Amino acid sequence: MEQLKGKVAVVTGGNSGIGYATAKELKAQGAEVIITGRRKEALEAAAAALGVTSLVADQGKVADIEALAAAVKQQYGRVDILFINAGVLGGAAIETVTEAEYDHVMNINTKGAFFTLSRFVPLLSEGSSVVFLSSNTATMNKANSAVYSTSKAALNKIMKIAAAELAPRKIRVNAVSPGPTETEILNKMGLGDEKLKELKQWIVSNVPLATMGRAQDVAKMVAHLSGEASAFVTGSEFIMDGGMHL
Structure with a gap:
């Protein structure tokens, strides 16, 4: 069903993983979708496969975010759905984290997400939806995860304050917090096949539902939060981790 027909949607980091799955779901529900990413070739390949528009932008650079907002404004004039999904992993013991490692994670995951919202606020139509991709680690306290979890x-705090600030315009702001999800990001960790298998087994052993999440499940939640069925929902975090946070 095309529940999002006529909506203009922007998905940052849309060339793979949860971003790709969400762009696919939003398009299936009728939205006009724009995906962004840092890698031009990968982004264009993903856009061609999905049948959506692509715009190159690095969420870690405010100048790129501003150029992206300007391009979307010129081509579409407004945004009805903004999924701020782009992010990176990063983990180490507090005593060993370098300034460069800290800045890399925070510049993309927090600063970049903040300024993506900031620069797109003028383009958001009344009654539009903003969804942040957070993580179940935001409410967990595992060793070696201080930078990413922070x-x-x-x-999540930005999300709640944005929900309060944008409520007068009927703009809803929420966050989805997945747990371990089957995406290419695990394969990019540089582990061998056996080590990757062991890692996945260890992850699953910590999930009450005894499975890893699927990108398409997160995509359906983002689409739900972007539609009329969630018209009275704002300032909320939705944890999708098979009970791992319990």
Whole structure:
């Protein structure tokens, strides 16, 4: 069903993983979708496969975000759905984290997400939906995750304050916090096949539902939060981790 027909949607980091799955779902529900990413070739390949528009932008650079907002304004004039999805992993013990590692994670996950919202606020139509991709780690306290978890916890606070600020325009702002999800990001960790298998087994052993999440499930939640069925929902975080946070 085309529940989002006529809506203009922007998905940052839309060339793979949860971003790709969400762009696919939003398009299936009738939205006009624009995906962004840093890697031009990968982004264009994803856009061609999905049948959507692509615009190159690095969420870690405010100048790129501003250029992206200007391009969307010129081509579409407004945004009805903004999924701020782009992000990076990063984890180490507090005593070993370098300034460069800290800045890399925070610049993309927190600062970049903040300024993406900031620069798109003027383009958001009345009654539009903003969804942040957070993480279940934002409310967990695992060793070696201080930087990443902090970046997502800060994102959740930004989400709640944005929900309060934008409520007068009927703009809803929420966050989806997945747990371990089957995406290419695990394969990019540089582990061998056996080590990757062991990692996935360890992850699943910590999930009460005994499985990893699927990108398409997160995509359906984002689409739900973008439609009329969630018209009275704002300032909320939706944890999707199979009970891992319990």
